[in-house]
Amino acid sequence: MDHGRNEFATNESLKSRRDEACPVGLPSKSGIYAARAKGAELWDVEGKRYIDFIGGIGVLNVGHAHPKVVEAIKKQAENFIHTAFGIAQYESYVEVCEKLNRIAPGPTKKKTALFNSGAEAVENSVKFARQITGRPGVIAFEGAFHGRTLLATTLTGKAKPYKVGFGPYVPAVFHAPYPDSYHGISTEGALNCLDHIFKTAINANEVAAIIVEPVQGEGGFNPAPKAFLEGLRKKCDDNGILLIADEIQSGMGRTGKYFAFESVGVEPDFLCVAKSIAAGLPLSALVGKAELMDKVVPGSMGSTYGGNPVACAAALAVFDIFETEGLLERAVEIGERTAKRWNALKAKHKNVIGDVRQVGGMVAVEFVKDGDAKQPNGDLAGAILTEARQRGLIMTTAGAYAQCLRSLVPLVISNDLLDEGLDIFEEATEAAIKG
Template structure:
């Protein structure tokens, strides 16, 4: 565990508030954020939550402007979708070029080369020397559902094992695998059968890797007969669960357990993939090769696209017509994905992610010691997939979700977009585009420290 240092130093007094920017095509619109909030409340279900009560008008790289002309630094990246930044010029150009030819035929009706080209590229990038094939769909949850379908068809088994704190989507099947009730699973059960939950290693809860593996083996004895389990699915870095990396020895042990029992190992890389952790896929850090990988989010640089990459023999388990979807592998999104992957490669964003992560860790340690001693409990992650966790004090380590929420609110007022995560809602995650400049990141960190100080002071005065 990498905890923030406790030594207190002088605090920077620099402040940065949202400002009207001089962009010729960015004049404030007739609509205000408040008027759009009112329209939204009347037209959109309240179950569709938004973290920030601002409405986007323009965005570029790691900056965003709302309809009133206010500027924000984006540390949320569309929930991990924008590793190559808002409107990467090559991604936009590739999408526009494809639109000049055709936007949709449905690959199941009239296929097209962009789907095939992207499948070839993903097969090349995925870990493992075995032959691979790729299915393209539209959303991360759809990818996970299809991975389960493929695993069940390939093994002839029904069971799926997921882990505490996991997040795999919002459909009923993926909610059954998701290991967090509120807000995702609340009031929408029952969930599909033959989905089992295993413990995840947790420093906070005193669950070691050995404890977690014992829990999995006990699950085999009590509920999940190994010979009826099709797959074990796990995020190499928990997303909504708090940006907690799976210990490498845990991942290696799971590979051995799967091989022993003929179970497939699925790596859910929807949030952790495409350079976020410093490698194409987060599981590469462990040296483990999974049987199936689910992908989405930053793969297409802002366009809706997802997929399942896997061993060719497993991917061919279903008969023709058993896989697909009307919009799956949309040609415009495929073109965008090829450009985004090329940008990650040519611009050195894997190396950039590693360096960015190191910088965030160091700066968060300084900021925590200076502005919130004994409150920033943990700084964790892989590469630039970083989270900071807040507690009421180091002695009790009681999660402080109220402080994390307050920091987000104060940051937004000052021009920084942040998102929370974690089982207790007391962590903040960093998903800033890997293309963001060092100057912009530092500007965002100065705002973060100012927001943290304000939130702590407000809490102490209450």
């Protein structure tokens, strides 16, 4: 039987097969079926070209099918594909850990363990924090996204669609407001709410960890102010709480630093890494202060597939690409170019574009009704998404009401291609506003 691609397939015919074979709970962000992709471009099964502003939801910082990644994957696959690191170990796993230990924020010596997904890195960070501290409690933040496993879903601060009907959730998890100046939540107010939780919900000496995204991803690309992360670090230090940084979306160069925590000079105790670390292959990492990682009970840390040798080979190629192609600097250039265009659009349409947020290469635009931050306009964002796709640009939403559109464009994109995508976005926005 020929299992190759069906040359007569269409997006619609594949949708019919998908609907028959796959559950309705699986999302379909674009409705297109990919045939091939390169750099920041993607072609569907009907031959239509798209500029990719999603990047596999922040996974493809080095772009689709980078030649160095492809070559690394081929070379490793010819040698061996899997052994299980706990059985027959290999150098590439150790080398990935060494590189992460070297670039992780802060001066303290680090150690790293590899897993498969962002949710796994998050799960293990909480497990280990509880084991190390002997405490049950965990505090996360409203608007957070930490994954789709039960504990990660519990930590996530958005109910629909992530939490509907999945309860009861993991106990001893609490949510605090995340600072958001556009929506009226100050740094001082957010930190004071933590003290309120300590007084009314769980005593500080029963909290194992606080987990935070330095830039919320699904929450709308909200950046945490430096004073807020410094305040979290102090509260953790004062109360024997471990600080976990979820840099699954903001990490691996997206913000112009390898990790956003670098920019504010705050050192977390644990760092969760995934998405762009292996250019599309399943790989995640938990980086921690060495003294803490070595307190984890032997045998209680592991994964059958975690740190797969092919994924590790891809990750090493990613590090090489960042160093040789200057992608950290490029992230800032892309972000500034995008924000400039979106701010110009905002000045023209103040009634419907409420805010533009940029941290390095992470950029989002928020849509509202009547210029009011309290009236999110997810319908307009959705209409722009559709108009853009029809014109050859794929994007995705963010925010509690899907009222934001975000750029996670591969950092290898050229200025010409980026400008073409931004032109399409502007055309799509104008068309959606006109209705």
